[in-house]
Amino acid sequence: MSANSEPTDLALDFVELNKYLFTGGGAATALARLVVHAVKTVPGCAWAAITSWHTGEKPRSIASTGPVAASADELQYRLGEGPSLDAASSREVVWVPDLARDDRWPRFSAAALTETPARGVLSFHLLDEPARCALNLYSSDPDALTAESVTVAALFAAHARVLLLHADSSGKAAGLTTALNTSRQIGAAIGILMNAHHVTQEEAFDLLRQSSSRLNRKLRDVADDVMLTGELPPEEH
Template sequence: MRAIFDLVTIFRVAGSQDLADTFASVARALEAASDPTETRHVVTRTAVEIVPGCDHASISLIARRGGVTTVAATDEVVRRVDAIQYRLGEGPALDAIADHAVYAIDDLAQASRLWPRFVEKAAKEIGVASMLCFRLYTADDTAGALNLYARRPHAFTGESRAVGAILAAHAAVALLAAGQHENVENLETALASSREIGTAVGVVMMRRNVARDEAFGFLVDASQRLNHKLRDLAEVIIEAPDVIDRLGARVRQR
């Protein structure tokens, strides 16, 4: 019921030119993804397209503050199945992450010994019959799991496991790269915002002859009253310092 596949097994089963071409296309699609969200959806869509027997796919990621959450899913079926695992605290996706392993479930209805509460809900209420769960990891970290689902028992073959393992390896690297890129962009945006707000505070200090704390409080107050983001208001003040006088008059009228 549980299986771990090494690289020799993978390439013995799946080492064909067609597969090489397929994953070359997958790599290009992942590289072209514009952000982490798109990267995740490329992975799940690709899983359904290329893994034999796969009807549904999802990605579970470890949240920064603990716990696990589904960040991409091909449909509502897998979101429901994943949610059952998270709520009950048991299931193959969670064990794939915790045990650093691959879980291959040929017939979920027969897996009640491992996950009795999960099987009761997923197999009997939602109709999922087979599962393949791959840990998503790099040399430095475990990010989560790639979860593949099928509606019929014994849907996943040796080829399914091999192709899924290669896709999971691609996905882990792509998700890490996308996350790092997003972090850099967020940092650059935050730094740009900080510089603009700092410049605007300096303009208010000079224009109103007040200390830094009072100038910053003036900006925050004006931002809240106008329902504008602080950065947007800072840009306006930098471009047109006279705005400060009008904002000051509104403050005195309150």
């Protein structure tokens, strides 16, 4: 892409990713596509990952382009230091052109140089809620992540923030849809049992709940059976 077309092309790419999310596409797949796109977009980037860090929990990578990025992330989580953690905890851009010449995280730098082919890191803060998130970009050569890389990655990170927010809201919407569907299933099953057994709503719900407990099956699955057959599922022998 040319310098003039790059912002427009990048925006269009993210429009497509957001459309994918809101037409039923999975958030995990969208995030996997995002990190692959980061490698293609940011000059000098060979591998990419996203750190998610909920308060009171250990950080984890919710997407990566493969074992190199995942391993570099995991070293930081295990050692409790590194550019990804600093970026997730602050709003600062963390740029490490050459891990061999950086002394901010001595344990991480030494481990990364020994255990991974990563030689440079560029991390951007993405979100604070529902979890602190950072976009982590790794280079295979020292000084491959340049000032141009920082500029392009900053634009990429701005779009990635929107995608992460959409991924969270689409996940909540999917959860709400599931809950509503389950509620409707149970309500319909209760109505069927009320009519079949001439019992009250509370008594019908108790029949459903007791069957679920005896059979060790989820309430919605027992409700499905009632909707299909008109009666509670038989005891298993």
